[in-house]
Amino acid sequence: MIALASHESLSADIATLFAAIREAPASIWISLRTPEEVTADAEAIRQRLLAGEHLPLAGTTFAVKDNIDVSGFTTTAGHPAFRRRPERSAVVVERLLLAGALLVGKTNMDQFATGLVGTRSPYGVVTSALDPQRVAGGSSSGSGASVGLGLVDFSLGTDTAGSGRVPAAFNGILGVKPTLGLLPLDGVVPASPSYDTVSVFARATDMAALVMDAVVGVSTTDPKSRDWAVDAPLAAPALPVIAVPREDDLVALAPGAREAFDTAVARLADLGAEFRTIDLRPFLATAQLLYGGGLVSERAWSYGAFLEAHPDGADPTVATIAGRAMATGGVAVIDAQQAVDAAKLQTRQALAGMDALLIPTAPVHPTIAEVAEDPLGVNSRVGTFTNFVNLLDMAAVAVPVSTSTEGGYGVSVVVPAFHDQVALDLASRLVGESEEEATLSIPGIDLAVFGAHLRGEPLNAQLQSLGARFVRDIRTRDHFRMLLVEGEIDRPAVIRGEDGAELPGELWRLSPLAVSQLLRSIGAPLALGEIELADGSTVLGFTASVYRTERDITGFGGWRGFRAASSQPVVA
Numbered sequence: 001m002i003a004l005a006s007h008e009s010l011s012a013d014i015a016t017l018f019a020a021i022r023e024a025p026a027s028i029w030i031s032l033r034t035p036e037e038v039t040a041d042a043e044a045i046r047q048r049l050l051a052g053e054h055l056p057l058a059g060t061t062f063a064v065k066d067n068i069d070v071s072g073f074t075t076t077a078g079h080p081a082f083r084r085r086p087e088r089s090a091v092v093v094e095r096l097l098l099a100g101a102l103l104v105g106k107t108n109m110d111q112f113a114t115g116l117v118g119t120r121s122p123y124g125v126v127t128s129a130l131d132p133q134r135v136a137g138g139s140s141s142g143s144g145a146s147v148g149l150g151l152v153d154f155s156l157g158t159d160t161a162g163s164g165r166v167p168a169a170f171n172g173i174l175g176v177k178p179t180l181g182l183l184p185l186d187g188v189v190p191a192s193p194s195y196d197t198v199s200v201f202a203r204a205t206d207m208a209a210l211v212m213d214a215v216v217g218v219s220t221t222d223p224k225s226r227d228w229a230v231d232a233p234l235a236a237p238a239l240p241v242i243a244v245p246r247e248d249d250l251v252a253l254a255p256g257a258r259e260a261f262d263t264a265v266a267r268l269a270d271l272g273a274e275f276r277t278i279d280l281r282p283f284l285a286t287a288q289l290l291y292g293g294g295l296v297s298e299r300a301w302s303y304g305a306f307l308e309a310h311p312d313g314a315d316p317t318v319a320t321i322a323g324r325a326m327a328t329g330g331v332a333v334i335d336a337q338q339a340v341d342a343a344k345l346q347t348r349q350a351l352a353g354m355d356a357l358l359i360p361t362a363p364v365h366p367t368i369a370e371v372a373e374d375p376l377g378v379n380s381r382v383g384t385f386t387n388f389v390n391l392l393d394m395a396a397v398a399v400p401v402s403t404s405t406e407g408g409y410g411v412s413v414v415v416p417a418f419h420d421q422v423a424l425d426l427a428s429r430l431v432g433e434s435e436e437e438a439t440l441s442i443p444g445i446d447l448a449v450f451g452a453h454l455r456g457e458p459l460n461a462q463l464q465s466l467g468a469r470f471v472r473d474i475r476t477r478d479h480f481r482m483l484l485v486e487g488e489i490d491r492p493a494v495i496r497g498e499d500g501a502e503l504p505g506e507l508w509r510l511s512p513l514a515v516s517q518l519l520r521s522i523g524a525p526l527a528l529g530e531i532e533l534a535d536g537s538t539v540l541g542f543t544a545s546v547y548r549t550e551r552d553i554t555g556f557g558g559w560r561g562f563r564a565a566s567s568q569p570v571v572a
Contacts, residue, residue, distance in 0.1 A: 092183055445509065
């Protein structure tokens with residue numbers, strides 16, 4: 001991050017940044033800004049801050065994969081003849097610049113975003129930040145390596161078959177593969193347009209969340225862009241239920257990959273997660289459809305004709321894939337689309353009642369020599385656990401776990417569409433970072449609770465099952481009283497009263513749909529209504545319609561005080 005306290009401090013930091021870039025492999029970049037250009041932008045951001053602008057990404061540095069348009073740069077998509085100079089930046093880039101981020105340059109990539117290895121580029125092979133004998137992973141190779149080497153704070157990649165996750169594992173960083181459509185694709189060169197997304201690389205979950213917040217949202221020029229669903233969960237449960245593959249599904253893992261997976265399972269188990277084994281074969285069969293069936297025709301639509309007209313400069317492996325795609329018939333396309341729809345139903349049923357699926361990100365971390373010897377075979381093996389995610393409209397966060405003599409390995413937390421926060425929370429737990437600091441700004445409704453829904457109380461699990469997120473401890477204004485409503489589960493009734501008191505409680509945030517579901521479960525005399533808090537705000541909260549015949553427990557100082565007193569033995 002560039003310090004913006006003064007022009008001298010930002011200039012010094014930028015000089016240090018470019019010194020590090022000069023020491024790193026040049027193959028990371030396709031084009032770079034000059035130190036003078038970045039300094040001028042940093043000074044402009046400093047002036048915006050002095051003028052009072054709120055810039056959540058002020059001073060952060062980032063890189064952009066070279067299939068994403070940036071005004072003032074050419075876009076190559078990894079093919080020199082494709083070079084074009086866009087009139088405007090991609091919407092995701094515009095949003096990052098508006099939030100105060102500093103663009104450093106555009107990164108190398110597997111040509112036309114076709115590959116998971118980072119070697120299919122005329123601009124050079126990108127090597128892993130962890131081991132220069134091994135690949136950086138693709139197709140977002142330069143974006144992954146630039147973050148892994150600490151050259152930038154975050155970067156943008158794209159992900160169709162795993163290009164936002166494999167480079168994360170191979171460079172020891174986080175890779176956020178969002179729900180399709182959350183990050184607009186206008187200004188992004190397509191690879192497989194039905195299943196493409198922009199992705200985010202970062203070294204910590206809080207930075208990933210900041211970047212996501214800056215770029216998520218509908219774009220008026222991207223017909224496939226979408227906003228958060230009204231039922232998007234806002235948190236992972238404290239004790240999640242996580243699916244894991246059968247032993248037979250993991251036999252292809254290299255020893256380092258297996259060790260990383262077992263380590264991740266153990267970490268989450270220590271934090272209270274419950275694991276259930278599922279048959280991963282339906283997921284893996286779906287993965288084969290991306291390149292092995294009619295869906296490969298999307299590659300022909302995206303760049304097939306261009307490669308036919310511009311064979312010079314084409315990567316041989318990418319050209320082979322494009323040629324096969326051009327020969328794909330329409331019936332094969334429909335067959336594959338129908339197979340994907342059937343797989344969505346089958347896999348959704350397989351994951352019913354579970355919060356996430358935990359899988360290895362990649363089964364191997366190949367060397368450059370291994371990829372050169374078998375470019376198609378090794379690439380296919382690398383994508384074993386990644387290819388199905390976008391086809392099934394799921395989201396994922398790739399998490400680094402360990403580094404061995406075999407390379408870098410990690411796991412991916414895979415969740416249904418719009419459950420991105422659940423994946424990010426579980427990723428935070430895996431790396432030991434604060435979930436609170438990695439909170440996405442998903443629209444929700446704040447709800448005040450005062451009794452059985454408090455943390456540690458019998459009905460708190462109901463809030464967690466609805467994807468509710470704890471916000472903070474609260475106190476009401478001093479005109480509320482608490483009455484005891486007895487039942488199978490005792491609950492407090494919070495009502496207004498002239499001789500009231502400040503009552504302690506908790507503020508939780510729920511999706512709009514979750515609030516309506518909770519409301520349907522509330523029985524009389526409890527209800528939801530407005531609650532005024534001590535800080536002057538008004539929120540939705542648990543109240544009641546009673547006749548004051550219930551026992552008044554206000555004097556106990558809140559529900560927990562009452563429960564503590566009730567559990568004490570009576571002293572004669």
